[in-house]
Amino acid sequence: MHEPVVSATIAQQLADFAISTDTAAIPPRVRQRGALHLLDTLGCGLAAVATGAAEHATAVALDQGGREEASLLGARARVPAAVAALANGTRCHALDFDDTHEAGICHSSTVVAPAALATGEARGRSGAEILEAYVLGTEVALRVAIGTADGLYARGFHPTSVCGAFGAAAAAARLLDLDRTQTTYALGIVGSFAAGLFEYLSDGSQTKPLHAGWAAQSGVQAARLAEAGATGPATVLEGRFGLIASHTDPPAASDGMANTLEETWEIEAISIKPFPACHFVHSSTWAAAALFDEHGLGPQDVQQIFVRIPAEGEPVVLEPLSAKQQPRTPYDAKFSLPFTVAHQLVHGRLGVSSFSPDSIRDPDVLSLARRIRPEPLSGTAPSRFAGGARVVTRSGAELDRFVAHAPGSPRNPLDEAQVLAKFHANAELALDDPAPEELANLMRELDQVQDIGSVFALAQVPEGRFARS
8 A cells, every 4th residue: 555645734845945946947037126125125224224213123233242143234243143134124124115015915025135134144155145045035925925914914913024934934044055854844933933913003113113123033043943953843834723723814725825936926026115104005195196296286275185095904004093194103104194195295205204203293294184084995906005095175176096006016116217216315314425326236236246245344334423333
């Protein structure tokens, strides 16, 4: 008699993909896209350094010190790789300016990139090896996210941290040269570290950036633990007490989570943000701005503005309305659709400086925000981050614009020049010329970089410019 064939678990399939995929199997367009997302993520982290956002994570990394393995953004020091991943991941997510995968509702780059960069630097890996680990780790994170995001949201879990941790572990495992069994263990271990609650929405506190940093650190530590001999369950995802059963409501279906690997590259479906705010605000803010520009309107012309987004986004950026019309903290303002629309229309921009303590108290912005309220989105939303705006003017005219796909998404993309302009605007907040241009060129040619330390050398903030620099 033949023994029954036991199919591989999801973690085993993802582990195989993460460590066994050959360099040649990653299409050049995917590598190029990966380098662009790494560039964008690094720029977001540098802008956070310049504005002092999430400095606490860097402060903890510096205070703890330890083995000099990996570089910190905004600090002239090297620390253990896992601690660097914590600090840099938190920095890169601090402004909510980093990329998002729509189907997975996941900011994968701000988790996987810091884990890959820190582990790669610690082990002396080349830019090409780090880029490959980032791309493959991103695919792992997004496959988990696509399969679980809706259920995670229903339970109040943040897909970026919960799912990103698996991608970070996969990227680190590849860079540590773990085998299939060890990598499966790393994924099994990191499942017990996967966390991140949406409760920060209740008072505008800043735990969300820590979700990214903690997940990045968790991935690095899980891979290191597996390398040292720790074990983890191969059924961490679909098992009786695995992620799907414990974290999703109703339980998500595990079928297909590892399908089409090396055929479909989810990194190509990641959106790059034009605004440093929650993705649910982008389309309506863009729509309102387009109406103002097209009709030559000013805030004084507005009687009322009605915004509409998919129902799943309303609790995040529109409820409770009175609180969203007057954000309590700068971070709270990033999750306020009335604020983002009002600021864009009053000042003609919505950038990093729009979310300062002074900006969120701007009387002109708050006056307009009080005239912004939601209305239902009729029919089925064409995309998760779709949105529209209906402007009722004081003369009685009604103007309407709907954006089916968020600006920066694959079906409404920013071109490479716009992404580079965003990077330069962010990097120039922290770095002196010519470092931003040199850094952009180096990141776009990451495949040719032998020493990743050269990237961090260009990303060094001038001495004394910012606290702890």
